Amino acid sequence: MRILHIISGLGVGGAETLLYRLAQVSRATHAEHLVVSLSSVGIMGGKLQALGVEVRALGMDNGVPQPLLVRRLIDWIVEFSPDVVQTWMYHADLLGGFAARIARRMRASRTADRFGLLWSIHQSEYPTFRSEPKLGVVAKCCAIGSSRIPDLIICCAETAKANHVRGGYSPARMHVIHNGFDVESFKPRPEAGSSLRRLLGVDENAPIVGIVGRYHEVKDYDNFIAAIARVHGRMPACRFVMIGHELNDDNRALQASLEQAGVRAQCHLLGPRDDVQALVPGFDVFCLSSRSEGFPTVIGEAMACGVPCVATDVGDTAVLIGEVGRVVPPRDSRALAEGLLSVLSLSDEERRNIGALARSRILSVFSIDSTWQKYERVYAAVKEGAWACAELRAS
Template identity: 30%
Template sequence: MISVLYLVDNLGPGGSQRYVAELARHAASFGVLPHVCSAKEGGVFHEELLREKTPLFFAPFRKLYGPDGFRALTTLAGYVRSHRIDVLHTFQTNANILGTMAARITGRRVITTRRDMGDFGMRGSPRLAAFETHVINRLSDRIVANSRAAMEAAQRNEGIPPEKLGCIYNGIDCGRFRPEADKRPWRRALNVPETSSCVFGIVAGHRPVKSVDTAIRAFSRVRARHPDSLLLLVGGGPERANLEALVRNLGLESSALFLGAREDVENLLPAFDVFLNSSRSESFSNAILEAMASGLPVVATRVGGNPESVSEGVTGFLVPADDPDSMGKVMESLASDPLLRERMGQAGRERVHALFSKERSFLELEKLYLSVLRR
């Protein structure tokens, strides 16, 4: 088996962390002995990895550039040597930096990931971010994006050689998600009205890049023509108070309901009729795939990798970012047509099973690990 160390900045809620937990859980099925390293202890996936008995260790630091960062690097390099790690596979910026350096110190192969479009989340000054990106790109054996859009953006903006860059889509556990014809018990469990004509839902952090306010404004347009429709907002973050104020200002207190941050999304999606994604930037959304696997039509912004998951007019609709009128218009068409919702939802489920299953993703990862070890 190939011994792979997965590195993340933390084990709290997040798409990268969930993906690493999935990789660790199913690693044996694609010929991998997994180890996981995080810079921080705690978090929902910390407990999950412990339950799965995944080898887990921590390389903590307060500041990456300084004595703490050096200690974290030496700790990481020591673990790589003592546990005979073959490949380091890193996620997120700090992990990418530490992982590439540790790989060079120990003579191991390293794969870094690109899971954003390079236009949000820049750390520190642009000059520092550019330097870090240059170092990561130079030291990586392979760089893997989770969408063609992210891969092409990295190649276009950073001049990465095509042979060093690849794309492996996120894979999800399709068996964890299922369509539900009778939505009433799922709505009852959430304490929301069972007989609403159309329930829209969004699962996203309350951060500016997710533009949840666009979804709320779009829903206000739908609500005017479909007064018994609902909007369920799942997530948390620094924008929560502003979003609650917007709901009050639009008079939507009884129809736009905040459910908070949740990890059991498989118990929430069956209560929805339509899934929304209003992001300003998105490399490739796990939440969209999970909604499609649950048989939901998707209304998403035409940004990043969203057009690679959502087939326009077949599994849902794509609209411009920051355009609540355009989003509201297609939401109205779905609210008015249950048969269209059903048809698009079924097409979406078939698309996820065919293209975005965890089995397909893991098979491509196994090929990648073998290819870097042959170099």
């Protein structure tokens, strides 16, 4: 199977990480990938190249279409002769979809073979003109073309599908494949708790609540801070670890919020890290405080590490956690605090049992291997023009 991916960029993000993991796990099936970034190679592009995947960059300026570069993209598609073209995120869906349709017509004039064309949606909320004007325009154009340009549209979550259908996307084209998780990198590590506490310089028995995610309003750190202030009032020995972009001492707004809540001394701001898989297994509880998500990767990774999770009921979080964690209403710091306290008050053995069940759920339902198998079935069906078949819809 020859798969050509077109993606808006190759920085670090959920869609980019999934693309990398699919390329990684598919090596055993001898799938051949070519990845085209509309912008630059980026961090994830370098990681893909390290896998042996060819990565090309068009160098577009903020996704603005440039005729010569669009023509180059069309030529690359024709030259690669793919079985499937998959585009990732709105700009790539629109521009890559347009280029792929032209390339498909050019190829049809030379051979009877066709290639399938898939779009991908990797965020829960449909962008509106009010919230994100530029992205809202692109998404609206995608919605208008959704019934004519792609053969199929892959959504990362049922919530993403429902919200985009409400935004005007064709429901007949939508198909959900949940993201899979790297259970070899993210796994329980018996020594992680002690290692993390040494890194933080805290007592060996100090309970630790961790959160991972960039500093952004959708992650609702105000909710998290209000919740941990309540936890601190009941469990003064508890410590709170925050990992992600702008979760560091340079963030004055975050510092002020922590000071005002009276928990600055109990919080450890580690910023972005490249060793998250070694740190998360050291948490006693993993927290997600978001007001909006699609299919939160961080929850699946924490579960794969055997860490009990307490999360807000956004996107497909409840689908992911199932019965092996706590799900609370969003924007309710009291409920979030009670959820955290309910897990922290368990014995070590009880938390380990919940963590073991969480990892088992990821292994059986949400591993990256199972996700790749679903993508393989979709690729084969779309290539043959059978994307609407009942078997595919049931997969």
